[in-house]
Amino acid sequence: xxxxxxxxxxxxxxxGTPVTLRCHQTENxxxxxxxxxxxxxxxxxxxxxxxxxxxxxxxxxxxxSVSRSKTEDFLLTLESATSSQTSVYFCAISDRRxxxxxxxxxxxxxxx
Amino acid sequence: GDSxxxxxxxxxxxxxAFLTINCTYTATGYPSLFWYxxxxxxxxxxxxxxxxxxxxGSNKGFEATYRKETTSFHLEKGSVQVSDSAVYFCADGPxxxxxxxxxxxGTQLKVEL
Numbered sequence: 414x415x416x417x418x419x420x421x422x423x424x425x426x427x428x429g430t431p432v433t434l435r436c437h438q439t440e441n442x443x444x445x446x447x448x449x450x451x452x453x454x455x456x457x458x459x460x461x462x463x464x465x466x467x468x469x470x471x472x473x474x475x476x477x478s479v480s481r482s483k484t485e486d487f488l489l490t491l492e493s494a495t496s497s498q499t500s501v502y503f504c505a506i507s508d509r510r511x512x513x514x515x516x517x518x519x520x521x522x523x524x525x
Numbered sequence: 526g527d528s529x530x531x532x533x534x535x536x537x538x539x540x541x542a543f544l545t546i547n548c549t550y551t552a553t554g555y556p557s558l559f560w561y562x563x564x565x566x567x568x569x570x571x572x573x574x575x576x577x578x579x580x581x582g583s584n585k586g587f588e589a590t591y592r593k594e595t596t597s598f599h600l601e602k603g604s605v606q607v608s609d610s611a612v613y614f615c616a617d618g619p620x621x622x623x624x625x626x627x628x629x630x631g632t633q634l635k636v637e638l
Contacts, residue, residue, distance in 0.1 A: 417568075455529075455614060455628035456569070471625070503568055513559060514626060516568035 416440050417517035419504050425523045432491040434520050436504030438484075445487040446505040446514060447471075447479060449498075456503065462487055494524045527552035531615045531629035538605055538636050546600040546632045548589075548615035556617040558582075558591055558598040559626070563612045572600075572613070605636045 416439030426432055436445060444463055448456040448471075458471030460479040468479050476498060478490045491498055501521050505514040531548045538544060550556065557576045561569040573582030578593035587602045598615060615629040 453630055455630040456626075457628075458625060461625065505569075513571045513574055516561075516570070518566075518568045 417504060417506055417515060419502075419517040419520050421520060422518065423521045425525065426494055427525055428495055429493050432494050432522065432524075434489045434502055434504075434522070436487045436489070436506075436517060438487075438506050440506060440508070440515075441484060442506040442508045443484075444507045444510070444514075445481065446507075447477075447487065447489045448503045448505065449473065449500040450503060450519070451500050459489065459502075496524050498522065499524045527556070527617065527627055529615050529617055529627050529629040531613075531632050534612075534631070534633035536632060536634050538634070540607055540636055540638055541604045542636075544600070544602040544605045544609075544634070546613055546615075546634070548598045548600065548629060550596050550598065550615075550617045550627075552596075552617050552627070555593070558589070559616045559618070560587070560589055560598070560600050561614040561616060561628075563614065563631070565611075569614060605634070607636045607638060610634055610636045 418437045420435045446461040447459040450456050457473045459477050462468045462481040480488045501519050503519045504517040507514045529550045559574045560572040562572045563569045573584040575582040575591040580591045582589050589598050589600045612631045612633045614631045616626045
């Protein structure tokens with residue numbers, strides 16, 4: 414299995430609080446991605462990174478920000494969580510653009 | 526943007542039955558095509574892929590052929606097992622080496638004895 418660790422694995426928090434999810438990889442892959450998975454929508458890309466300090470928006474980026482200060486870590490932040498952001502969040506990595514992505518085990522986030 | 530459409534589930538089959546899960550895409554050109562599988566409580570795992578027209582991806586008894594003429598990438602397996610119960614996702618990546626995947630909504634497969 415690709416060395417991808419997501420933390421925390423589960424989190425429950427309240428509306429309006431800030432939340433940060435972490436993705437840590439030991440593969441030294443250049444590309445990292447954050448997705449959310451919701452019933453009826455499959456996986457949707459939130460943000461991705463193509464190198465340290467190089468990030469770009471995906472299709473559902475509103476309300477989310479990301480940072481990548483080191484190759485191995487990609488952080489996803491919800492500045493002020495809302496109930497619509499309750500979801501399962503997956504991190505993925507890939508070595509090259511033409512290589513498949515490898516996924517972490519996910520973080521289940523509930524916002525009450 | 527492009528979209529990926531796959532048949533809705535859940536699909537329930539008896540062990541050793543034949544499986545087909547349909548997938549079509551709208552991207553123009555020649556995107557890479559993928560099937561991922563998700564077992565309960567886990568992340569997605571790459572099952573198979575194809576990168577050009579008429580390519581056949583295969584793995585663990587599953588197969589899918591890249592059909593440019595019908596913009597399809599249907600997943601098949603000749604004899605399913607209980608252990609194949611999972612959610613299956615079709616996805617495409619943009620051509621020219623881009624790597625932003627577009628996923629279908631997933632198809633849940635349940636295989637019973």
